[in-house]
Amino acid sequence: MKISRRQLLVNSASGLGVSAVGASVLGFPGIAAAQNEPIKIGWLAALTGPSSAPAIGFNRGVLFAVDAINASGGVKGRKIEIITRDTQGDPTKAVNAVQEMISQVKVSAVWGPTNSGESLAVTPLMARAKMPNLHPCVVDSLIDTTKYPTSFRIAPSNSQWDDAVRHYCVNVLKAKKVAVLGDTTGYGVSALNASVAAFKKEGIDVVYSANIDSTQPDMNPDMLRAKSAGAQAIVCWTVSTGMLARLFNTRGSMGWDVPFVGHPSMSSGEIASLVDKPANWEKVYAVGYKSCSYDSAGKLPARSQELMARLKGKVELKDTLLWWVAAGVDAITLFTKAIESTGSTESAAITGYLNSQKKYPGYFGTYTYSETEHNGYQTEEVVMSIASSAKDGTFALAPGYI
Secondary structure, three states, X not given: OOOOHHHHHHHHOOOOOOOHHHHHHOOOOHHHHHHHOOEEEEEEEOOOOOOHXXXXXXXXXXXXXXXHHHHOOOEOOEOEEEEEEEOOOOHHHXXXXXXXXXXXXXXXXXXXXXXXXXXXXXHHHHHHOOOOEEEOOOOHHHOOOOOOOOEEEOOOOHHHHHHHHHHHHHHHOOOOEEEEEEEOOHHHHHHHHHHHHHHHHOOOEEEEXXXXXXXXXXXXXXXHHHHHOOOOEEEEEOOOHHHHHHHHHHHHHXXXXXOEEEOHHHHOHHHHHOOOOHHHHOOEEEEEEHHHEEOOOOOOOHHHHHHHHHHOOOOOOOOOOHHHHHHHHHHHHHHHHHHHHHOOOOHHHXXXXXXXXXXXXXXXXXXXXXXXXXXXXXXXXXXXXXXOOOEOOEEEEOOOOO
């Protein structure tokens, strides 16, 4: 049975299980009731609002994982219960939800939020409460084992994205001159500055760089400057699909075949309806992941094929990304493995288990954590994909990979 939005809402509003007090009234010892109560895991999800697409995908993985775990007997006989709160992408709502989860619901761990703005607001709160937290947010400062010893990243950081983009430009495209473009948001400015500095450190000539208002209708001035300067690749750091499509269209009208490399948003399905013609979306290489990229024969890595087989008929992938679903499965599985292995739902036990993981074989990635490193995703698993090649939430590897 496919996971639907109705299941999502039912899951969000589900009861909290039989209490220890209620069990005592029925004649059972309180401790026995506690041992049979569900294990509560918090899930901070922007399921509605302008940034809901990732959370909806993550949520499908969460529900799939919980159903599978509970169907096989749960964790030492205890069911997993997901306490979902729709934050709508609003940091204030995320803060309120975290406070409720910590002080009232008393969850054992928290998965999410799914965007950096919310995570910047709630990570300090969870650190003070010693709440184990896994999140997929890219802002580098969100991981700090001194400030936030219970927070772990389950996806690459922006620095890892930047490393992969630069590696592709330098080692695969053999570009000696690049142009770097970003939007005017805080993210666009900081990502552009970091990218430019890293290219220059490797001796690559950044012949043009600019932060462009994402609503700017005419991209000709910036593209002409990049072309006149001899750019052999254009690196883009923006989540604005409209801005990206206008850049691609401008390249097409110029008759310039320079490749674009950069942010995952370049592979957004929205771009298909925004480009003037399909050819304008060619030679565009977006950040992707080995686990969710198929080769020239159309094959995914073996572990990803296994997951796809398990998801078939249960989880819809045509309107989402496989990595979102896979990361949701991995997050819930990591928490439940921690509780199963340690026999405890206490923060110190769960955190200690995560800190001990060396090459944990998840579906989205292979994770390694320690007390001094909570960026668990491996940079070598970040690759470039052909932006226009989406197929059931996966993408074709960009040229140059074996």
